[in-house]
Every structure is written in C-alpha cells, then in structure tokens.
Amino acid sequence: MMIKLWATVKKETLLLVRDKVGLSILFLMPMALILVMTLIQDSAFKTMNEKGIPIVFVNNDHDSLGIMIEQGLRNNDLCDFKDSIDGKPATTELAMKAVGEGKFLVGVIIPAGATAAIRKNVTKLVSETLNGEDTATEKPAQLPDSVEISIIIDPVAKKSFLISVTSNLREFISEVKTKIMFQTFSDQVAEVIPDKPIHQKTHIKDHRSSAIQKFMLPKPLIKSCPMLCNTMFRHGPSLPCSLLPYRCRAASSKKKMKAVYSGYTPCLLHIYYW
Amino acid sequence: MSNPAIIEIRNLTKTFKGANEPAVDGISFSIKRNEIFGLLGPNGAGKTTTISILCGLFPPTGGKVFIDGKDLHTEMLAIKNMIGVVPQDIALYPTLSARENLAFYGSMYGLHGKELKNNMDIWLEKLGLTDASKRQVSTYSGGMKRRVNLIAGVLHKPSILFLDEPTVGVDVQSRNVIIECLKEINAAGTTIIYTSHHMEEAQNFCTRVSIIDRGKIITEGTPGELIRNNAGSTNLENVFLNLTNRKLRD
Numbered sequence: 001m002m003i004k005l006w007a008t009v010k011k012e013t014l015l016l017v018r019d020k021v022g023l024s025i026l027f028l029m030p031m032a033l034i035l036v037m038t039l040i041q042d043s044a045f046k047t048m049n050e051k052g053i054p055i056v057f058v059n060n061d062h063d064s065l066g067i068m069i070e071q072g073l074r075n076n077d078l079c080d081f082k083d084s085i086d087g088k089p090a091t092t093e094l095a096m097k098a099v100g101e102g103k104f105l106v107g108v109i110i111p112a113g114a115t116a117a118i119r120k121n122v123t124k125l126v127s128e129t130l131n132g133e134d135t136a137t138e139k140p141a142q143l144p145d146s147v148e149i150s151i152i153i154d155p156v157a158k159k160s161f162l163i164s165v166t167s168n169l170r171e172f173i174s175e176v177k178t179k180i181m182f183q184t185f186s187d188q189v190a191e192v193i194p195d196k197p198i199h200q201k202t203h204i205k206d207h208r209s210s211a212i213q214k215f216m217l218p219k220p221l222i223k224s225c226p227m228l229c230n231t232m233f234r235h236g237p238s239l240p241c242s243l244l245p246y247r248c249r250a251a252s253s254k255k256k257m258k259a260v261y262s263g264y265t266p267c268l269l270h271i272y273y274w
Numbered sequence: 275m276s277n278p279a280i281i282e283i284r285n286l287t288k289t290f291k292g293a294n295e296p297a298v299d300g301i302s303f304s305i306k307r308n309e310i311f312g313l314l315g316p317n318g319a320g321k322t323t324t325i326s327i328l329c330g331l332f333p334p335t336g337g338k339v340f341i342d343g344k345d346l347h348t349e350m351l352a353i354k355n356m357i358g359v360v361p362q363d364i365a366l367y368p369t370l371s372a373r374e375n376l377a378f379y380g381s382m383y384g385l386h387g388k389e390l391k392n393n394m395d396i397w398l399e400k401l402g403l404t405d406a407s408k409r410q411v412s413t414y415s416g417g418m419k420r421r422v423n424l425i426a427g428v429l430h431k432p433s434i435l436f437l438d439e440p441t442v443g444v445d446v447q448s449r450n451v452i453i454e455c456l457k458e459i460n461a462a463g464t465t466i467i468y469t470s471h472h473m474e475e476a477q478n479f480c481t482r483v484s485i486i487d488r489g490k491i492i493t494e495g496t497p498g499e500l501i502r503n504n505a506g507s508t509n510l511e512n513v514f515l516n517l518t519n520r521k522l523r524d
C-alpha cells in the first residue's frame with residue numbers, strides 16, 4: 001500500500017516538475033495577475049487624480065439652484081466638469097446616453113423650475129411661521145412640489161465609488177439648496193417685516209435667550225457641525241417645526257435671521273424637500 | 275486430464291448508455307491455460323469492449339466471467355494481481371522517461387526495490403530500449419512507445435495477459451520484436467488473449483482464434499481449422515473477409 005502511495009507521489013511530483021506550462025500557471029499567473037491588476041488600478045487612480053471624475057451637468061433650471069450647483073462643481077478639483085457633449089449643449093437625453101456610453105462617470109440633471117419650487121415652499125413655510133401658525137402639526141408630505149435632482153451614474157462604476165459620489169453630491173446640493181432657501185427666506189422676512197425699529201433688538205434678544213435656550217446648541221457648534229444637526233433633526237422631524245416660531249420671533253433683522261438659521265437649514269431641507 | 279479453461283465467458287453482453295445496439299451481444303467462449311487466443315474482428319466489432327470487461331475496467335450488462343475459477347464480479351481483487359493488461363491506446367506519461375513510467379506501473383502491481391529494477395532492466399534490454407530508457411517518452415517513436423506500453427503490462431509476470439491490438443501502427447521490426455517477446459512470455463507459462471485485425475500476424479501467432487463482428491462471435495477454432503472449413507480460403511484473411519463481408523465499418 002505504502003509502495004503504491006509513494007510511487008504515485010513520486011510520479012505526480014515528476015509530472016508537475018516537468019510540466020512547464022502547468023508550473024508557470026501555478027506560479028507565474030498569480031504574479032502576472034497581481035502585476036496587471038496593479039497597473040490597471042494605478043492607471044485608474046491616475047486618471048481620477050489627474051483629470052478628476054468626468055461629470056456632465058444639465059441645467060434645465062437656469063436659476064439660483066442650477067447656477068450655484070454648476071459653480072460648485074466647476075470649482076471642484078475632483079470633478080472634470082462639462083456642460084456640453086460633443087460640442088452640443090447637454091440635454092437630459094444626451095447626458096443619459098453619454099453616461100451610458102461611458103463618456104462620463106456621473107451625470108447631474110437639475111429639473112426646470114427647481115429654484116421656483118423651492119422658493120414656493122419656503123415662501124409658504126415662512127408666511128405660515130411668521131403668521132404664528134403651528135406648523136408642527138403639518139406633515140412634510142403636504143408640502144407641494146418636491147424637487148427631484150437626477151444623478152446618473154455609469155453602471156460600470158464600482159459600488160463604493162457610486163455611494164461616495166452620490167453622498168457627496170447630495171451633501172453639496174443640499175448645501176446649495178440651503179443657501180437659496182435662505183435667500184428666499186430672508187427676502188420674505190424683509191417683506192413681511194420691512195422696517196422694524198432698532199430698539200426692539202434688545203427685547204427680542206432677551207426673548208430668544210429665555211425661550212429657546214433649552215433647544216439651542218451654542219452657535220459655533222451648530223455652525224461647525226451641520227451633520228450633527230442633520231442627524232438630530234432627521235430623527236425628529238417635528239422638532240425643527242416647533243422650533244421655527246420661536247426662532248422667527250427671536251430674529252429682529254434680516255441679518256440676524258440668517259445667522260440664527262444658517263446652522264439649522266440643512267435639516268429643514270432634508271425633511272421637507274429631499 | 276484435459277487442459278482446464280482459465281477463462282470462462284458465458285453469454286456476455288454490454289450495452290453502453292444511450293447506445294441502440296449492444297457493443298457485445300451475448301458472447302460465450304472459453305480459453306484454456308497457456309493458449310494464445312486471438313479475438314479478431316473489424317473495427318467496432320466489440321473487441322476492446324470484451325477485453326475491458328475481462329480486465330474489470332467496467333462491468334458487463336449481462337453474463338458471467340470466470341477467471342481461474344473465480345467470479346470476476348465478486349473476486350476482482352484476487353484476479354487483478356494475476357492479470358496483465360496492454361491497452362490499445364498508449365497509457366504512458368509522456369513527460370516521464372520509460373524507466374519512470376515502468377517504475378510507477380510496476381509499483382502499482384506491488385513490485386519494488388531490486389525486483390522492480392531487475393525486471394525493468396531485463397525487459398528494456400529485450401525490447402531494445404536500454405539506451406533510450408532515460409529519455410522522456412514524448413521523444414519516442416510510435417514503435418518505441420508500443421514497446422514500453424507492452425513492458426508496463428508484463429513487468430509483474432502475470433499468468434494471464436490481455437493485449438488489445440499491441441502491434442497497431444508499428445513498423446515490421448517493432449512488430450517482430452513484440453511478437454517474439456509475447457511468444458517467449460507464453461512459453462514461460464502465461465496465457466495470452468490478444469486482439470487484432472492483422473490477420474497474417476494472428477494466423478502465425480495464435481493457437482486459437484475467434485472471429486467477432488457486431489458484438490457476436492461468428493466462428494471459432496485454430497487458424498488451420500478455419501481455413502480448412504471455409505472453402506476457397508487459403509489464409510485467415512480470406513476467411514475473415516468471407517465471414518465479415520467487405521462492407522466498410524465505422
């Protein structure tokens with residue numbers, strides 16, 4: 001029995017040692033694979049690092065939201081920004097086709113009337129809050145005209161890459177939306193309260209500090225970590241709504257409003273529009 | 275006392291999976307000790323199938339085989355060590371030398387050490403392979419491969435030797451050496467069962483032949499008997515062509 005086993009082992013070893021092709025497959029192929037993979041990955045990183053992620057941008061909005069997102073993407077070093085495809089201005093169909101063909105890794109499409117829709121919502125929200133209505137009872141779904149920004153991603157892109165791009169874009173877009181909302185908000189407030197006497201400032205300040213104290217985080221903290229606010233309010237959508245009246249009443253001027261709200265607006269955005 | 279049969283085959287059939295007709299269709303014959311028995315037939319007659327069943331390579335669909343009084347079906351292990359097989363296709367590792375191949379096959383039959391080496395030396399010398407024995411088999415000619423293939427089956431001195439077309443595709447020199455060696459082995463007491471479609475070789479070599487076609491045995495006897503019994507035949511090839519007719523086979 002041992003003789004047979006030994007003879008078989010000996011034979012197999014000899015066969016393996018003399019099988020040059022088999023041996024090379026056994027040892028060289030993994031090496032070749034590693035080499036090729038390294039080169040491919042290296043060049044993939046290079047194209048990304050040197051040129052940035054190829055992004056095609058379709059602006060059907062032609063208003064604040066579209067323009068601001070465009071500016072942001074243009075100035076972003078990570079993005080290779082294009083708003084035309086083969087010399088033609090990018091349209092939704094062209095962008096989808098181009099991404100499908102692999103000319104771009106990501107396509108961002110801002111729908112027509114996006115800014116208008118946001119303005120409309122903010123206007124409604126502001127007028128309600130300034131009129132002192134209890135918005136906490138109102139459900140987010142009842143707000144009309146949600147804004148849908150489409151992000152097209154090349155299907156061959158890696159899933160992890162896809163996730164990071166979408167989440168970054170989402171964050172960036174929400175930031176831009178916040179700014180628009182703000183502007184609208186401030187304009188609204190300016191309309192509603194055109195000329196407030198300067199002496200009320202003191203009064204309101206007191207009011208604010210006593211009324212809002214328990215809800216408020218120190219301002220620098222709010223400003224420096226909008227993500228924290230996001231998570232805080234994401235889990236309790238009614239919270240910012242109930243806060244809103246206090247805040248509006250607390251503000252005495254356009255500038256003040258902006259300062260108070262800047263830390264919180266992203267969460268409003270997420271809850272009601274996004 | 276008459277010579278007892280060493281191989282007894284009764285009503286052997288084999289139908290391969292998916293085949294419409296049996297490859298071996300109810301054949302019966304017996305082979306006596308120390309005979310050189312030729313199983314002759316055209317291509318596809320069922321020679322290899324019969325030999326493979328007799329070696330225990332695969333079981334028959336029906337029928338019985340007794341080798342040296344033992345049932346092949348139940349006592350395969352006991353039978354295995356007394357038989358040697360030289361297959362139709364060269365069963366050698368091309369990247370191993372003749373010696374390495376033979377050492378492996380010899381070990382599979384339980385040979386080792388000095389005995390293995392001595393047997394190898396004797397046979398390599400007999401078949402004119404001593405000089406080439408350390409070269410890889412892939413560098414051998416067809417005749418040399420056939421000869422090594424033969425040694426692999428006889429190294430352990432079997433008492434029954436099955437050879438499936440051992441001389442196919444070799445030159446006259448190799449053929450003669452192989453046949454001479456087989457005669458020598460037979461003279462030393464080994465029963466030989468051999469298949470071929472080379473009639474002249476069979477006529478001179480076999481003590482008894484069976485002609486098989488389409489899985490059935492057509493006729494059986496010594497070459498002399500068959501020639502005599504078939505009017506107008508002067509050699510085994512005439513008999514063969516008369517009995518199996520001249521139509522081409524698959």
Ligand SMILES: Nc1ncnc2c1ncn2[C@@H]1O[C@H](COP(=O)(O)OP(=O)(O)O)[C@@H](O)[C@H]1O
Pocket residue numbers: 290291293297315316317318319320321322323324
């Ligand atoms: N493994 C197999 N599977 C199916 N059919 C086979 C197999 N081996 C042989 N056959 C068929 O059985 C018949 C007999 O083949 P074989 O015994 O090899 O003939 P030969 O007399 O030429 O050695 C042939 O028709 C062949 O096609």
Ligand SMILES: [Mg+2]
Pocket residue numbers: 321322323362438439
């Ligand atoms: Mg055959």
